[in-house]
Structure formats: C-alpha cells, structure tokens
Amino acid sequence: AHTTAARVRRINPSPSTAAAQRVRELKSQGLVIHDLTVGEPDFDTPAHVKAAAVRAIEAGETKYTPVNGTPRLRAAIIEKLRSRHGLHYTDAQITVGGGAKQVIFLALMATLDEGDEVVVPAPYWVSYPDMVLANDGTPVIVPCSEADGFKLTPGALRGALTDRTRWVVLNTPGNPTGAAYTPDELRALAEVLLDHPRVRVLTDEIYDEIWYGDGRSRSLAVVEPRLADRVFLTNGVSKTYAMTGWRIGYGAGPADLVSAVNTLQSQMSSCPSSVSQAAAAAALTGPQDFVEETVRTYRARRDTTAKLVNDIPHLSCTPPAGGFYLLVDCADAIGLHTPDGERIADDEQFARYLLDSRQVAVIHGSAYGAPGYFRISFATSADVLTEACAGIAAACAALT
Numbered sequence: 238a239h240t241t242a243a244r245v246r247r248i249n250p251s252p253s254t255a256a257a258q259r260v261r262e263l264k265s266q267g268l269v270i271h272d273l274t275v276g277e278p279d280f281d282t283p284a285h286v287k288a289a290a291v292r293a294i295e296a297g298e299t300k301y302t303p304v305n306g307t308p309r310l311r312a313a314i315i316e317k318l319r320s321r322h323g324l325h326y327t328d329a330q331i332t333v334g335g336g337a338k339q340v341i342f343l344a345l346m347a348t349l350d351e352g353d354e355v356v357v358p359a360p361y362w363v364s365y366p367d368m369v370l371a372n373d374g375t376p377v378i379v380p381c382s383e384a385d386g387f388k389l390t391p392g393a394l395r396g397a398l399t400d401r402t403r404w405v406v407l408n409t410p411g412n413p414t415g416a417a418y419t420p421d422e423l424r425a426l427a428e429v430l431l432d433h434p435r436v437r438v439l440t441d442e443i444y445d446e447i448w449y450g451d452g453r454s455r456s457l458a459v460v461e462p463r464l465a466d467r468v469f470l471t472n473g474v475s476k477t478y479a480m481t482g483w484r485i486g487y488g489a490g491p492a493d494l495v496s497a498v499n500t501l502q503s504q505m506s507s508c509p510s511s512v513s514q515a516a517a518a519a520a521l522t523g524p525q526d527f528v529e530e531t532v533r534t535y536r537a538r539r540d541t542t543a544k545l546v547n548d549i550p551h552l553s554c555t556p557p558a559g560g561f562y563l564l565v566d567c568a569d570a571i572g573l574h575t576p577d578g579e580r581i582a583d584d585e586q587f588a589r590y591l592l593d594s595r596q597v598a599v600i601h602g603s604a605y606g607a608p609g610y611f612r613i614s615f616a617t618s619a620d621v622l623t624e625a626c627a628g629i630a631a632a633c634a635a636l637t
C-alpha cells in the first residue's frame with residue numbers, strides 16, 4: 238500500500254530545486270561554489286515596490302482579497318497587456334495567482350481529464366511535464382533541434398496533435414534556451430492551430446521583458462487575433478522586477494477558463510497575498526527604469542559569457558534572444574575521460590564532473606529534455622561568471 242497518491246508518485250521534485258539544495262549543502266561544508274544554477278534575478282526588488290508593500294501593510298491591506306486578485310492589480314495587468322501588446326482584456330479575463338507557476342498549474346488542473354494530451358516542445362521548463370502528469374494528463378514531448386533554434390516547427394506541431402490534445406505550451410522567450418518565436422514563426426504555428434479548433438495554447442511569457450532583440454518579444458495572441466480566444470497568456474512579476482519571493486503571477490484568456498481557474502483557486506488558497514499584490518501593482522504601474530538597467534546588465538553578461546563559453550574546447554552555445562540562461566552544447570565532451578580515468582557518459586555526469594573538479598554548479602540538460610547540453614544562468618555577478626567559466630575551461634582542457 239502507498240501512503241501517497243499516484244499523482245505524486247508520477248512526478249519528480251524540480252531538478253533546479255534539487256541542484257540548489259546540493260549547492261547549499263556543499264557551501265555549508267565550507268566549499269566555495271561557483272553557482273550557475275540560479276533561476277532568479279540576483280538584483281533586489283526595486284525600492285519603490287517595497288515601499289508600496291510597506292504602505293499597504295500600514296494601510297491595513299492585510300485581509301483576503303477577491304479570489305482573482307485586487308481590482309487595482311487586475312487593472313494594472315490589463316493596462317500592461319494593452320500598452321505593451323495592444324491586447325484588450327476585460328476584467329473577467331484576468332486571474333492573479335501565487336506566481337505564474339500556480340496559474341499554469343491551475344489552468345491545467347481546470348482543463349485536463351485523464352489521458353488528455355499537452356504538447357510540450359523540448360527543451361522545456363522542467364515543470365511543464367510534471368504539472369501535466371500531476372493533473373492526470375499526458376505530456377507529449379516534441380524535440381526541437383538547435384538547428385531550428387530550439388523552436389517548434391509547424392510540421393512538428395502538426396505531427397504531435399491528436400484528438401486528445403488539449404493544450405500546446407509555448408514558452409517564449411524560453412527557459413532554458415532563451416529562444417523566442419518571431420512573428421512569422423508564430424503565424425506559421427497559428428496556421429496549424431487554426432485547423433484544430435479544440436486545442437488551446439498556453440503561452441508562458443515570464444521572460445518577455447528580459448529581451449535582447451530588436452523591438453519587443455511577440456505574443457501569439459497579438460500575431461494571430463483569430464486565436465485570441467484560445468490563448469491563455471501567462472506572465473508575472475518574478476523575473477522582470479526581481480520579485481520571485483513575492484509570488485505573484487497572472488493569466489489572461491477566455492473568461493470560461495479564467496472562471497474555472499478562479500473556482501479552483503477559491504478552494505485552494507482563497508487568493509494570493511494582499512501585500513504582494515500591492516507590490517506587484519506598483520511594479521507594473523511605476524517607473525520602468527529598473528527593467529531597462531537590469532536588462533542592460535544581463536545583456537553585457539550574456540555577451541561576455543557566451544564568448545567565454547564559445548572559446549572553451551568541446552563546448553558551444555548560441556546567445557539567447559531573451560531570459561538569463563545559456564544552453565551549452567557539451568555533446569563533444571561526452572565519451573571523453575576525466576583525469577581520474579572516469580568516462581563522461583552523459584550530460585548529467587558532465588555537470589557532476591564540473592561540480593566535483595572545479596566547484597562549478599550547472600544544471601544538466603536532460604532535466605529540460607535537452608540531453609547533451611547543460612544550462613548556465615547568468616543571473617549572477619560578472620565575477621562569478623568569469624571564475625566559473627575559467628573553471629569550466631580548465632575542466633574541459635583536462636578531458637582526454
């Protein structure tokens with residue numbers, strides 16, 4: 238007899254959380270670790286956002302809010318989606334939750350029955366497949382090659398759709414690849430989706446503002462208005478405003494879906510934190526220079542780190558269009574031997590070798606459905622990045 242439900246036994250704890258835990262353990266043993274596993278900005282939340290939270294506490298905004306968030310925050314979200322994308326949502330089409338993660342989880346919980354399929358392009362954010370499994374669905378993983386920019390092609394999408402497909406997940410800009418779909422690429426995917434009216438698209442746009450390309454990152458709902466009532470757009474304040482600990486994310490989409498998400502939330506958490514919602518509203522409506530400054534810093538780190546990585550034997554990477562990760566190809570190192578005579582059998586062992594030999598912590602690509610790769614986060618200081626890359630270079634040079 239099991240003491241846990243099948244849904245728990247079907248899933249794994251997040252590998253990034255596990256990696257962070259391993260780093261903490263090694264640090265507590267007194268080791269200096271060059272930590273490139275971190276999935277959150279290394280900046281502090283902007284002062285005016287913190288001040289708004291303090292004001293909310295002092296004003297007594299310390300009670301339950303509406304299930305779908307405070308009117309002020311919902312208005313701020315509607316305004317962001319209007320001014321940034323030209324998208325027009327009504328109040329009933331917005332839901333606010335405890336992070337984009339919770340909003341995505343609830344959207345899946347609200348729509349999946351046993352055996353329903355969710356198309357997840359790989360490399361993927363670690364949580365999508367497990368969230369689908371936890372909600373009785375079946376993830377359909379579609380590998381996307383580096384030659385295709387790690388992006389889903391219309392042909393691959395068409396091939397993955399079945400009568401059971403409920404959702405396609407599109408994470409753009411993506412974690413761990415940093416790849417972003419161009420308007421033309423989104424249009425081509427939309428053409429396929431227009432032939433499948435029962436399929437909805439979950440767009441995860443959490444890295445939309447951390448963007449290095451020309452213009453702005455694009456949203457499927459903007460590019461193909463005919464799909465707008467089938468797109469559930471998710472985003473949040475975690476990455477853009479260095480607010481991961483505040484736990485506020487949101488979803489915008491069809492009112493029936495939003496209402497179902499709200500029903501679940503009403504029984505699960507009642508509402509997200511009132512104080513955090515006040516802070517998130519201030520982040521969305523206040524001055525945006527924090528975003529510009531941090532993106533400038535991320536961009537400089539991206540350029541330096543990509544160059545350092547591409548100078549290392551056996552490794553290569555494509556600088557990402559958005560986000561703060563580099564997905565590094567280490568396939569060339571697999572099969573080589575460490576100075577201890579150990580054979581590097583796969584990306585997981587490669588990551589372990591970097592940690593054991595040079596105290597550099599990265600996350601192996603297999604965790605993201607990207608075997609033969611590893612992920613570097615450049616949401617850390619230039620010094621750590623330089624030292625870590627020197628360590629990786631030395632580790633690679635020692636392979637035979």
Ligand code: PLP
Binds near residue numbers: 337338408481484
């Ligand atoms: N989506 C992607 C692609 C992410 O990388 C993350 C965080 O790592 C999230 C969603 C979760 O963000 P939140 O803090 O809003 O739950």
